Structures are given as C-alpha cells and as structure tokens.
Amino acid sequence: MADFAIRVQGLGKQFQIGKRRRSYKTVRETLVDVPRRLIQRLTSRGRESERETIWALKDVSFEVAPGEVIGIIGHNGAGKSTLLKILSRITEPTVGFAETRGRVGSLLEVGTGFHLELTGRENVYLNGAILGMQRSEIAKKFDEIVAFAEVETFIDTPVKHYSSGMYLRLAFAVAAHLEPDILIVDEVLAVGDARFQRKCLNKMQSAGQQGRTVLFVSHNMPAITRLCERALLLDAGLVVKDGPAPEVVSHYLSTGLGTTAAREWSDPDEYPGRHVVKLCAVRVKSEDGRITDAVDVRRPVRIEMEYEVRKEGFKLMPHFSFSNEEGVTAFSVNDPDPALREPRPLGRYLSTVRIPGDLLAEGTMFVSAGISAIDPFVKQFFVRDVVAFQVIDRTDDELGRGTVTKYMRGVVRPLLKWETELLSAETSAAIQAKANT
Amino acid sequence: MSLHSLPADEPSIVRIVPTGGWTSLRLKEVWTYRELLYFLIWRDVKVRYKQTVLGAVWAILQPLMTMLVFTIFFGRLAKIGSDGLPYPIFSYAGLLPWTFFAQGLSQSSASLVSSSNLIKKIYFPRLVIPISAVLGGLVDFAIAFVVLIGMMVYYGIRPSAAIAFLPILLLLVIATTLGAGMWLSSLNVEYRDVRYVVPFFVQLWLFVTPVIYPSSRVIVKLHELGLPSWIYGLNPMVSAVEGFRWALLGTGWQPGSVLVASCAVTILLLISGAFYLRRMERTFADVV
Numbered sequence: 001m002a003d004f005a006i007r008v009q010g011l012g013k014q015f016q017i018g019k020r021r022r023s024y025k026t027v028r029e030t031l032v033d034v035p036r037r038l039i040q041r042l043t044s045r046g047r048e049s050e051r052e053t054i055w056a057l058k059d060v061s062f063e064v065a066p067g068e069v070i071g072i073i074g075h076n077g078a079g080k081s082t083l084l085k086i087l088s089r090i091t092e093p094t095v096g097f098a099e100t101r102g103r104v105g106s107l108l109e110v111g112t113g114f115h116l117e118l119t120g121r122e123n124v125y126l127n128g129a130i131l132g133m134q135r136s137e138i139a140k141k142f143d144e145i146v147a148f149a150e151v152e153t154f155i156d157t158p159v160k161h162y163s164s165g166m167y168l169r170l171a172f173a174v175a176a177h178l179e180p181d182i183l184i185v186d187e188v189l190a191v192g193d194a195r196f197q198r199k200c201l202n203k204m205q206s207a208g209q210q211g212r213t214v215l216f217v218s219h220n221m222p223a224i225t226r227l228c229e230r231a232l233l234l235d236a237g238l239v240v241k242d243g244p245a246p247e248v249v250s251h252y253l254s255t256g257l258g259t260t261a262a263r264e265w266s267d268p269d270e271y272p273g274r275h276v277v278k279l280c281a282v283r284v285k286s287e288d289g290r291i292t293d294a295v296d297v298r299r300p301v302r303i304e305m306e307y308e309v310r311k312e313g314f315k316l317m318p319h320f321s322f323s324n325e326e327g328v329t330a331f332s333v334n335d336p337d338p339a340l341r342e343p344r345p346l347g348r349y350l351s352t353v354r355i356p357g358d359l360l361a362e363g364t365m366f367v368s369a370g371i372s373a374i375d376p377f378v379k380q381f382f383v384r385d386v387v388a389f390q391v392i393d394r395t396d397d398e399l400g401r402g403t404v405t406k407y408m409r410g411v412v413r414p415l416l417k418w419e420t421e422l423l424s425a426e427t428s429a430a431i432q433a434k435a436n437t
Numbered sequence: 438m439s440l441h442s443l444p445a446d447e448p449s450i451v452r453i454v455p456t457g458g459w460t461s462l463r464l465k466e467v468w469t470y471r472e473l474l475y476f477l478i479w480r481d482v483k484v485r486y487k488q489t490v491l492g493a494v495w496a497i498l499q500p501l502m503t504m505l506v507f508t509i510f511f512g513r514l515a516k517i518g519s520d521g522l523p524y525p526i527f528s529y530a531g532l533l534p535w536t537f538f539a540q541g542l543s544q545s546s547a548s549l550v551s552s553s554n555l556i557k558k559i560y561f562p563r564l565v566i567p568i569s570a571v572l573g574g575l576v577d578f579a580i581a582f583v584v585l586i587g588m589m590v591y592y593g594i595r596p597s598a599a600i601a602f603l604p605i606l607l608l609l610v611i612a613t614t615l616g617a618g619m620w621l622s623s624l625n626v627e628y629r630d631v632r633y634v635v636p637f638f639v640q641l642w643l644f645v646t647p648v649i650y651p652s653s654r655v656i657v658k659l660h661e662l663g664l665p666s667w668i669y670g671l672n673p674m675v676s677a678v679e680g681f682r683w684a685l686l687g688t689g690w691q692p693g694s695v696l697v698a699s700c701a702v703t704i705l706l707l708i709s710g711a712f713y714l715r716r717m718e719r720t721f722a723d724v725v
Binding site for chain 1: 449450455473476484488555556558559561628
C-alpha cells in the first residue's frame with residue numbers, strides 16, 4: 001500500500017465566472033438562453049468554449065505523509081478554500097484527482113448545523129452527527145466536550161441565549177473531539193479570544209502528535225510556523241512553493257504575498273515607489289507602540305508608514321485603505337493636514353494614523369498604503385494589502401458589545417451614540433379616540 | 438467538520454475524481470449515514486414543535502379542520518358520495534396520506550436550498566436531505582392517525598384483514614413523496630421558480646386525487662369512455678388514498694390494476710428522482 005495520507009495529482013477546478021456571480025437560474029432564463037446559444041453555435045462556431053471561465057486551481061500536485069502537519073498559505077483567492085473543499089468532497093475537481101487515506105474530518109466552519117432553538121446538549125449531539133460521529137462516540141465524550149467549552153451551567157439552555165463566545169467555544173469543542181485520521185481545518189481560529197485560540201491551537205498540536213495528519217489553512221503566520229513542519233504556498237491556483245514551514249512563510253512574506261503586521265524593506269534599491277517618494281516600511285501598532293497583529297475590537301490601533309522623500313518640491317499626501325477578507329474596502333483615509341499643501345523637503349518621514357477603538361468589525365483587516373503627489377496628481381506608490389491584522393472580539397462572558405451576543409454584520413462596527421426620547425405619552429390611537437368624541 | 442469514508446480499523450482510500458453524467462446512487466453510503474438522517478429528522482421535528490405555539494396540536498388540527506370544511510361543503514351541501522361511509526371519516530382517512538404527501542412535498546422540495554449551509558461546508562450523501570425532510574412528516578402522521586382510530590371507534594368501524602396492507606400503502610405514500618421531492622428539490626437548486634410552482638402543483642394534484650370524492654365515480658366515467666381503470670392509477674396518490682380507506686374502513690375498492698399502475702409509476706419516480714439528484718449533486722455546492 002502506498003505510504004501517504006493525502007495524494008493530489010494534477011488537480012484543477014474551473015469556475016464559470018458568470019455562473020459564480022449569478023449562481024441559480026430561473027426557467028425563463030433557460031428558455032431564453034437555449035435558443036440564443038443554439039443560434040450562437042450556428043453562427044460562430046467555437047464561441048461557446050470561450051465563455052469566461054477561471055481556474056481556481058491549476059495542476060496542483062502534492063503528497064502528505066501520515067502524521068504530517070501541513071500548512072496551506074496564500075492570498076485571498078489563491079485557491080486555498082477550493083482545495084480544502086475538494087479534499088473534503090464538498091465540490092468536485094474539474095481535472096486531476098485526489099486520494100485520502102482513512103477517516104477525514106473537515107472543519108471548514110465552526111458550528112455548522114447548530115440550531116439556535118436547540119439547547120447546548122442537543123446541539124452537541126446534532127453537530128456531532130453532522131460531523132460524522134456516532135451517537136455512542138458523542139455520548140462517551142460528552143462531558144469532556146462540555147468541560148472543554150466551559151459551558152457546563154448552560155448546557156440545557158437554548159444556544160440562542162448564549163454569548164458569541166460561549167457559542168463558539170461549544171461549537172469548536174465538538175469539532176475538537178473528533179478523532180479522524182486526517183483533519184482539514186480552514187481558518188476557524190480567527191475568531192474567539194486569544195486564550196481560547198491558544199487552547200484550540202494546543203488541541204490541534206496534540207492531534208498532530210497523536211499521529212494524525214493535519215491540513216491547516218491560515219492567514220496567521222505565527223500559527224503556521226508553530227504548528228506545521230511543512231507548508232504549501234498557493235498563488236493564483238498554483239503551488240508556488242512547497243517546503244519547510246519557516247522557509248515557505250518567509251518566502252511568502254518577502255515576496256509581498258504575505259500578510260504580516262509589519263513590512264520593512266531592507267534594501268533601499270527595492271523600496272516601492274516612483275522617483276519622488278519611496279516606501280520603507282509599514283507597521284501595525286497597538287496603543288502602547290508595540291507591533292501587533294491582533295487588536296481588541298474596542299482598543300485603538302495605529303498604522304504607520306515610513307518613507308523617504310527623494311525629490312524636493314512636491315506636495316505629498318499619504319493614504320491608507322482598509323479591506324476585509326472578502327476584499328471589500330471598509331474605508332479609505334487621506335491625511336488632510338494643511339501642511340501637506342506645502343512642498344515637502346527631502347528626508348525620511350513617519351506618518352501615522354490612529355484608528356479609534358469600537359470602529360472595525362471582527363476579522364482580518366488588510367491595509368493598503370500609498371502616497372500621491374497632489375497638484376498635479378501623480379500616484380507615487382500604492383502597495384495593496386501591505387500589512388494585515390486581526391480584529392478580535394472579546395468572547396468571554398462579559399460582553400464587549402452591550403447585550404448583543406451574536407455575530408454582527410458589516411465591514412465596520414462603530415460604537416455610536418444613540419438617543420431615545422419620549423415625544424408624547426399619548427399614542428395616536430388615544431389621540432384619535434379623543435378627536436372622535 | 439465531517440468524517441467521510443468508513444470504519445476506523447482499516448484505513449480506506451477515497452479517490453476524489455471528476456465525475457460526469459449519470460453515476461451510481463451509492464446507497465450503501467447513505468446507509469452508513471443513517472445516524473445523520475436520524476438527527477436531521479429529530480432536529481426538524483423538535484424545532485417545529487418548539488417554535489410553534491400549538492406544537493403537536495397542529496398535526497391534528499390541520500387534517501381535522503380540512504375534514505370539517507370538506508364535510509360541510511362537499512359532504513352536506515354538494516352531497517358528493519362517500520362509498521356508503523360517513524363523510525367525515527371517509528374524507529379524514531383520505532386526508533391522512535394526502536396531508537403527509539402535501540407537506541412532505543413542500544418540505545422536501547425546499548430542503549436542498551434551505552440546507553445550503555450544510556451542503557457548502559460538509560460532505561455527506563445529499564440524498565439524506567430530501568429523505569429526512571419527507572420522513573419528518575411521519576411524526577405528524579402518527580399523531581393524526583390516533584385521531585382516526587378515535588373516529589373509527591366512534592363510528593363503530595372495525596378494520597378487516599386488509600389492514601395488513603397498511604404498511605405497504607404507507608410505503609407507497611413515502612416513496613411517491615420522496616420520488617417527487619427528489620426531483621423538485623434538485624430542480625429547485627437550479628431553478629428557483631420551483632418554490633412558486635410547488636403549492637400550485639400540490640393544489641392541482643389534490644383535485645385529481647380522490648380525497649374529496651370517491652374514486653368509484655371516476656372509474657365509472659372511465660369505463661363509459663371505454664378506458665381501463667388502471668389509467669387512474671397512474672396517479673400513485675389514487676392508490677394511496679383509496680388504499681387507506683380500503684385497508685382501514687373496508688370500502689369496496691379492489692387493489693388490482695390501479696395499484697399495480699401506481700406502484701410502477703412510484704418506482705419509476707423514485708429511481709429517476711434519485712439518479713437525477715445524484716447527477717445534479719456535483720454542482721450543488723457551487724450553485725446553492
């Protein structure tokens with residue numbers, strides 16, 4: 001028998017762009033579409049195949065030995081999720097094949113199938129079954145799961161009354177007690193407070209030590225280097241690099257593909273930018289001035305860029321923009337300082353913007369940095385996703401967000417002032433009744 | 438998280454390859470996921486009873502109210518025959534399989550789309566979803582059945598030996614619901630019009646099924662036209678509804694060619710529905 005846990009050969013997955021954007025059809029569309037396509041096929045042969053498609057994965061091949069812990073890194077849209085979905089058998093490849101040996105547990109989301117109306121206990125059983133555990137298996141591990149999640153007192157309360165932290169902990173606890181031969185984990189650790197994240201990482205580490213094969217996707221580079229001995233770097237659907245994790249991670253970071261809290265260029269010849277101004281470094285810092293890749297949702301964060309003005313006499317305006325994991329821009333900021341309207345002398349500068357606490361939403365924030373000359377407007381540089389950091393909600397039972405317990409939608413989550421005043425003690429029904437008499 | 442592939446002792450190799458066209462049903466795999474099936478049914482039933490104020494009472498109220506309306510309008514006012522049985526029990530016995538079918542069909546046709554969060558994140562045989570949606574209706578059916586027993590006692594109707602056929606007839610109803618449900622749920626993933634069509638479709642189906650009226654009237658008409666009676670059996674719900682009355686209340690219905698035709702149609706519906714779902718399954722996660 002071949003000695004592998006996972007074997008992937010020539011794997012590719014093609015998406016139709018149109019299909020991706022508007023996934024389902026209506027009968028009317030099909031009725032209109034079919035004759036049109038027929039006519040198209042008659043009039044211009046071969047057009048059909050030129051319909052816009054993209055390859056989310058292209059010719060991916062690799063092998064994972066049993067017991068190996070392997071990290072998969074890459075930019076958003078590099079094909080990591082597609083790879084995991086194929087290995088989890090959720091979607092089929094277009095070409096090539098993959099083989100897995102033994103039980104595969106794939107954790108692409110925490111709490112899949114959780115139902116808000118059901119109690120914690122009921123959800124443990126339901127979720128366990130969804131994850132593929134036998135009822136007897138769940139019953140045996142039930143106490144352990146509840147203890148790991150630290151929700152003993154609420155286990156018979158419907159989960160709709162749970163805080164987001166309790167909910168996540170319980171959901172992860174069920175998943176963490178699966179004992180598959182191969183564990184496939186997507187970035188599920190990006191949520192939850194630091195202490196619980198550590199607990200989960202430890203649990204995964206021990207899974208690796210027990211001879212389990214782990215495939216781990218993350219944006220969190222320290223976690224990758226700590227957990228994995230080997231890493232694969234994906235870019236635009238291709239495996240760009242495959243090797244020891246620290247090596248692949250540093251390659252990823254140095255090529256500017258990676259996300260990190262601080263990016264510094266060591267060689268002045270390689271500073272990004274045109275002849276007027278060059279970028280030297282971008283850093284994410286906490287209030288107290290330390291470089292950080294994770295900030296509490298309620299704490300402020302500082303983003304700074306260091307740059308050299310190499311040519312005199314230009315009015316320069318620094319700029320940052322912030323986008324989330326889906327690539328949606330949350331907001332952009334320009335430095336409005338009137339001093340910028342004066343031509344800038346030569347020198348090395350540091351521009352810092354302070355983002356207040358209670359503004360960003362939970363998740364990963366990617367920062368793009370740029371400087372433009374104004375009057376006339378000439379873009380000097382714009383480095384997309386140059387640094388990134390995690391915004392973490394407190395998920396202990398003492399809530400960071402008033403009484404709101406659930407995940408809140410949106411790219412930002414500002415804390416705003418509300419005012420509610422009583423306009424009149426009379427309702428319109430009463431007023432109407434009075435008018436009628 | 439999902440565990441695919443089987444027993445833990447012997448590491449089995451799963452090969453993930455592109456497939457095309459019609460593929461095998463992999464029923465053995467569905468069987469290994471029976472616990473998931475059980476939990477999905479359990480969840481649906483539990484949540485339904487938790488979320489509604491009346492809970493299990495709905496299961497009785499629905500056929501009971503329908504029976505009352507039918508009895509007043511069709512039994513008393515329109516004086517539609519009921520094969521010599523009291524109209525209330527005649528219609529209620531027909532409403533039992535009918536309600537199961539109508540609810541199962543609307544539940545299962547929406548099932549794949551409403552389970553998109555599972556489909557996008559976890560592997561399991563997708564057949565489990567419409568199956569669980571249909572089987573969840575059995576609980577309501579069982580509750581409503583108790584009422585029928587009460588009515589039989591009230592009217593002093595003693596079932597004959599034909600009652601032994603009841604499990605087979607129930608199987609026929611389940612299979613018909615599932616067959617149609619698999620077709621509609623797969624189509625619903627691709628064409629969202631389906632959810633608008635289903636209620637209308639169920640309504641029309643009610644009128645061609647002898648719930649309100651006895652099938653004998655239709656069969657007489659068929660014979661007048663020189664047509665064989667099995668044509669009416671092409672609607673499997675005809676056999677289900679008349680079969681229930683025959684097995685429980687002892688009507689003069691004969692389970693002959695009509696039942697054979699119904700079973701044939703149901704088997705065809707079931708097999709084709711399962712294969713169609715399997716064929717469409719590979720794109721569900723990308724489309725749903």
